[in-house]
Amino acid sequence: MGEIAFAAVAGWLIALSVHDLRYRRLPNLLTLPGAVVILVVAALTGHGLEALLGALALTGIYAVVHLGAAGALGAGDVKLAVGVGGLTGAFGMQAWALCAIGASLLTGLWGGVRVLRGVRTPVPHGPAMCLTAAAAVVMALTDPTLR
Numbered sequence: 205m206g207e208i209a210f211a212a213v214a215g216w217l218i219a220l221s222v223h224d225l226r227y228r229r230l231p232n233l234l235t236l237p238g239a240v241v242i243l244v245v246a247a248l249t250g251h252g253l254e255a256l257l258g259a260l261a262l263t264g265i266y267a268v269v270h271l272g273a274a275g276a277l278g279a280g281d282v283k284l285a286v287g288v289g290g291l292t293g294a295f296g297m298q299a300w301a302l303c304a305i306g307a308s309l310l311t312g313l314w315g316g317v318r319v320l321r322g323v324r325t326p327v328p329h330g331p332a333m334c335l336t337a338a339a340a341v342v343m344a345l346t347d348p349t350l351r
Contacts, residue, residue, distance in 0.1 A: 209245070213291065213341070217334035220284065224330035230280030239287035242294070251294040258293015258300045259286045265304070281329045288337045295344035302343065306336035 216238045224230050239259065246255030266285040270277045292303040310332035318327060 213242075214338065216287075217338050221331040221334045224280070224328040228326070228328055229278065230284050230330050232283065235280060235283040235287060239283070239290060242287050242290045246290060246294040249294075254296070255290040255294040259290035261293070262286075262289025262300070262304055275326075277329060281333065284330055284333055288333050292337050292340045295341055299340040299344040302340040303333070303336045306339070307332040310336060 216234070220230060220234050220238075223234060243252070243255055243259060246252050262285040263282060266277060266282045270279060270282050288303060288307075289300065292300040307329065311327055311329045314332065315327040318325075
């Protein structure tokens, strides 16, 4: 991944995280174009199938959770799963799994700490999705055995 692409992805993930932390929602204006760009670039670089499978798998899992417990996971998280799943899927199954599992664990840990501190407001899930996606990509780029 080139420096410009890395900076663009990092900027996208940061913008999503900041917006979700501030407004407790992930807007279509950020989630959907980012997902399209990721899937197109993955296809152009020979990783289209992996990205598509990653996007479909993560979005499917998130859609099931959203439909079963809409208050626990918002529609914006489901839409973000397309881009994040595609991004991490393009870097291999291990990167995808790290993001998929890590995001839920990170949000759960954050929520648990807040409960212990007496804070009962919901925790946005988007920042954990973005942080673990970034970590998974960095790990895949620095350790070729993860691809």
